[in-house]
Amino acid sequence: MGLYHPTAEDFDLPTVLHALSDPQRLQMVRELAEAEEELPCSGFAVSVSKSTCTHHFRVLREAGVVQQRQLGTSKLNTLRRAELDARFPGLLDAVLAAGPAPVPA
Amino acid sequence: MGLYHPTAEDFDLPTVLHALSDPQRLQMVRELAEAEEELPCSGFAVSVSKSTCTHHFRVLREAGVVQQRQLGTSKLNTLRRAELDARFPGLLDAVLAAGPAPVPA
DNA sequence: GCATAAGTTTGACGATCGTCGTACAATGAG
DNA sequence: CTCATTGTACGACGATCGTCAAACTTATGC
Numbered sequence A, B: 001m002g003l004y005h006p007t008a009e010d011f012d013l014p015t016v017l018h019a020l021s022d023p024q025r026l027q028m029v030r031e032l033a034e035a036e037e038e039l040p041c042s043g044f045a046v047s048v049s050k051s052t053c054t055h056h057f058r059v060l061r062e063a064g065v066v067q068q069r070q071l072g073t074s075k076l077n078t079l080r081r082a083e084l085d086a087r088f089p090g091l092l093d094a095v096l097a098a099g100p101a102p103v104p105a
Numbered sequence C: 001g002c003a004t005a006a007g008t009t010t011g012a013c014g015a016t017c018g019t020c021g022t023a024c025a026a027t028g029a030g
Numbered sequence D: 001c002t003c004a005t006t007g008t009a010c011g012a013c014g015a016t017c018g019t020c021a022a023a024c025t026t027a028t029g030c
Helices: A013-020 A023-034 A050-063 A081-087 A091-097 B013-020 B023-034 B050-063 B081-087 B091-097
Strands: A066-071 A074-079 B066-071 B074-079
Touching: A013 A023, A013 A050, A013 B013, A013 B023, A023 A050, A023 A074, A023 A091, A023 B013, A050 A066, A050 A074, A081 A091, A091 B091, B013 B023, B013 B050, B023 B050, B023 B074, B023 B091, B050 B066, B050 B074, B081 B091
Parallel strands: none
Antiparallel strands: A066 A074, B066 B074
């Protein structure tokens, strides 16, 4: 059961944008970026079922956004920050910098 | 028949990412960015039907990516570059800078 | 061994998406 | 006026998406 991970050269911009265009996945990516460590599926504040969580992380992984590593029954997730930056410079930073909501006066 | 255009503060990141995640729309945005002028729907190299073109530009417009202005029977499209940059700094640049395909040796 | 915990797989569901063709509206050229 | 051009509106279609529940697998703890 080898988890598919694309190589950085195979990253596809539309695919990455699509992966990031879902609010739940965007939230997962934000949490992964804040916690500079590996996080298991169950360590996220998303309110979806386990199977949906599995699905979202597969989309993120197959797009190249995250790396997944098995450890016991857990699956640890990491942002592929360096590779994303190399392939799409500035993209991840711009996405993460975007405030969740504009703050009015 | 007022064309809906969101204000910059109402731009929604997932919505914008989704608008840009379609290859055809991404291509349209690229062409719009290269030609620093207003372009009608018929001035694009996309190979889709007229109704599909209308649909794609509506998605882009409602996400805040483009501005549309009626002129005769034509509808002129412009990138809302400044507003996008203000709301999501660096995002559009990163998307446009991403080469369409990686060039192998 | 047995029970618990963490994810996966499968199959389902309604919703949305990208696409098209046809019919229609509005403008500009002869 | 008539006709060509440009785009919209309206369904329609198959495909994909996000979601879930139920059954299963795999490892850990007692």
